[in-house]
Amino acid sequence: MEFSSKLLEKAVNEMSQLPGIGKRTALRLILHLLKQPAEQTQFLSNALTTMREEIKFCSSCHNISDEAVCEICKNTSRNHKIICVVEDVRDVMAIENTNQYKGIYHVLGGKISPIDGIGPSQLNINSLVNKVKLGHIDEIIFALSSTMEGDTTNFYIFKQIKDFDLKTSTIARGIAVGDELEYADEVTLGRSIVNRIPFENSLKNI
Amino acid sequence: MEFSSKLLEKAVNEMSQLPGIGKRTALRLILHLLKQPAEQTQFLSNALTTMREEIKFCSSCHNISDEAVCEICKNTSRNHKIICVVEDVRDVMAIENTNQYKGIYHVLGGKISPIDGIGPSQLNINSLVNKVKLGHIDEIIFALSSTMEGDTTNFYIFKQIKDFDLKTSTIARGIAVGDELEYADEVTLGRSIVNRIPFENSLKNI
Structure with a gap:
């Protein structure tokens, strides 16, 4: 041009x-x-x-913030014993929009991806493990995307915290609400059958 | 959000x-x-x-320029008696890329479009008509897109300059080089038959 x-x-x-x-x-x-x-x-x-x-990043959860500690981490009415591990600020916004989560977050800033030259040291993994070591954490929820990189990252973190006394969980994978079964891919459909939940639980949601 | x-x-x-x-x-x-x-x-x-x-706009052709008069208008080896009327700087770049045009340009800055509130007074039409009135122009080439707005603008300008002694022309519409006839729309194909050119002329090009 x-x-x-x-x-x-x-x-x-x-x-x-x-x-x-x-x-x-x-x-x-x-x-x-x-x-x-x-x-x-x-x-x-x-x-x-x-x-x-x-722009600042929250010193506790590494979310984007205007102050040293973000609004979510500052909020005393939230449950600081449950940490949801996400990739970036967009995921925090998406989960916040659901109004279903009252714990706090931990923003990794990416996923382990050797092909892009991103190793564990470039991500905010150490600060998460330190939080766990200090105790006071009841549950870690992994909410990374279920790709090869996401699974690797989950597993890398899991290995480092599995000996501590806390629950680890991952968000449910399954058929999206409103979707037709016939169009779902078989991996998702398979998982949603294996990880089925008691019917009464489905009545509680939203 | x-x-x-x-x-x-x-x-x-x-x-x-x-x-x-x-x-x-x-x-x-x-x-x-x-x-x-x-x-x-x-x-x-x-x-x-x-x-x-x-950024400046050339005082003569209204093209985007770093100086008061753009490179094209300054170039004495170009034919200043032929003016190609285009909508914006992208059209100038496109025509320049062909290396087939050695005249100068006149950038209107848009097309007459009452629905968007754009009338003739918002476009650089007066300066074009003034150039024609001063004489020294042999030909005006209309190179606006062939939409309702483009045709309206062409016609509006044509009405104001038709009494002066100069040629007016419009770029050829037809089947693109390399295209199959069967996929061409009928308006374009129709025009390319009505406005057919002597076979020898087609041998000169590119």
Whole structure:
């Protein structure tokens, strides 16, 4: 692509560094910004810079936070003895949206993935194991995605905490509410039969 | 969506103002930036701000440019008597990429579209008509997309310049090079038969 302006080219190049945004999309976005009032671009760049510079990660659960300790960890009405282990902030938001969980979280910041060069030391695993060692934890809930990387990460953590006196659990895998059985993949359907629950329990939910 | 951080929320909100970027995509992009070194965000916001503040539009053809007059209009080896009328800078880039056009451009900045509240006065039409009035123009090539809005805009300009002594033309519509006839829509195929060209002419191209 040949640009008529170096400034335009630079902006497009920077924008196309973002995942899933190619040069053409970047150009479309930049031309959109050019048609809007200059303030919109100003607001966007300010929001990005301020966010990147001032954002903090909760010192306890590593969730994104504006303060040293996040709202969830600060909340004394939540059960601090149950920890849900998730990959990133999006998972926290998704679980919070369900209004079904009153424990706290631990954000790993990724999954063990040797192919991407991510080992256990790059993830927030040590701080989780330390929390367990200090005691006061009743249950660890693994809520990573059930991929090879997710399972590896779960198992890596499980090995380090299995000798302590606490429950470990993983979120239920099964047919989504409202889905037809005939369209479910056999692994999921198989698991949902093996891990079936007492009928009365299903009446309690939501 | 409930965010654990106001800074994050603000950045996501600003990012999701861009066309085709919803809240979820914006969050994904922002979380990507958070995983990258802080400089990347800095580079991106600087590029955006500088671009928006310092970018100029060529005083002659209204193309995006770093200087008062763009490279194309400055180029004395190009034919300044032929003007190709296009919608925006992307069309200039597309035509330049073909290496088949040696005239200059006139960037309208959009198409007449009453439904979007865009009338002739918001487009760079007057300056085009003025160029024609001054004489020295041999040909105007309309290269807008062949939609209702494009045709309206073409016709609006044509009405104002038709009494002057110059040629007006429009780019050829027809079957794309390499395409199968059977999959072409009938309007395009019809036009390509009505506007057929002498066989020898087709041998000259590219």
